[in-house]
Amino acid sequence: MNIASNCLRIENLSKKYVSEKDKVVHALGSTTIDIKENDFVCIVGPSGCGKSTLLRIIAGLEAATTGKVFFYGKELKEPTRDIGMIFQQYSLLPWRTVEDNIVLGLEFRKESNAIKKEAAEKFLNIIGMGEFRNAYPFELSGGMQQRVAIARALANDPKVLLMDEPFGALDAHTRILMQRELLRIWRDNRKTILFVTHSVDEAIYLADKIIVMSSRPGTIKKVIDVDMPRPRDRSNVLYGAMSNEILNMLDDEINKGNNYKIEMQDF
Template identity: 55%
Template sequence: MKTVLQIKEVIKRYITEKKQIIHALDNINLEINHNDFVCLLGPSGCGKSTLLRMVAGLESITGGEIVYQGRKIQKTNRDIGMVFQEYSLFPWRSVMENVTVGLEFAGIKKAERQQIGENYLDLVGLSDFSNSYPYELSGGMQQRVAIARSLATDPDLLLMDEPFGALDAHTRILLQQELLNIWEKNKKTIIFVTHSVDEAVYLADKIVVMTHGPGKIKDIINVDMTRPRNRANPRYAQLTANLLDMLNYKAPQQDKVVNL
């Protein structure tokens, strides 16, 4: 299996306005292969989203390096797409215009943008809403638009930062199923940040369990259950219970904040 992303001994520290050092991530090592669906699972404050933003080139690295397709990440890369928890849609643009905005910035002609946009709106089940505006859509529909927008630029690697965290339980389950359908059709590499153990078990090939801050990798779990996964399966329940036990562990925090 081809390795597409290497995270090597990555460290992240912040300096606050009060001259305190916040140690967010410590010695992160991870390899991700082509077509992997990887979930980063951990408690609030463990650095999951920070790590994702560093992979996207949106956040600087204090130490170590992140290498994508053989090149060190130092800035944003059009081959890496990102879906945020907030929908981040332009309210003055229609659904179609939101989906194709990245193509517009890339200089793609309108007719081609339209065709690509139609393909991805069809993929996420929103073809009938291409002329609607974000305020006319439900939260789940807006998140589908955000996913379609990220896919429209045809990234090889898709980063998803708790994209379903603000949705109700029923909509969340529906979009989990929809995302797996999209992933199986497109075979993108996906890194998905979540707080939810159930979501990680349902979605991932590989679950990266992180400790309390400073975030470290506690374990990497390969999920060998076939899809679609049945939440009533005893193996599903056992893995969920094991992950909950792992997350109850609290790492020492004395080096998280240092006064300068």
């Protein structure tokens, strides 16, 4: 597969929800995106614009109202091990050790103990947590738990990682450390990453490409190529200019959204 070829194509995807009171909420408008292999793509947009919904549809966790998802040219109709998802909540099993959490997916696939052991060693080394292999989630900091969640996803060897606000619950310093760690893991493993965030700074720091979404129903407002070398310098004039551009776009969309605000849980 040519590295420049499309890994994912999201074609005319939309999603409507019906509330308990039969109110229809159009969360995601008709959306088309092409994601190249090994790209790191961030999605930003106002709350409720369908960012998380989009990831869940790609992951096969819920159905679209209209449209299709293609993975290397083949339409996706059910979840696949080639697409892994990491949530904001770490979702670690509290009764399992770090090592046992990492190999959970391999256990479901009934892999041999030798394969599980090899994977555990590899990914404990990648996340730098070998000395914590026998620790339980409650004994770990938030950043350490998220590193374990990333290792668990990588252990399944997916081609694509979907990440839904994975650092949103972390303090500012830990968040910066995890951003650097994620970039290191991405460089070493060369996965395709689709990363949802509310932080414009985080998107610019991480992404090759930033997708800015409109207010609900979310559609693509602009796609921005981040043409800055890594590691990125937050004091760079271009960094600041790009941040202002995106923040201004989001302000415009939030103002539009306030004109027809619906009192309903943020999808």
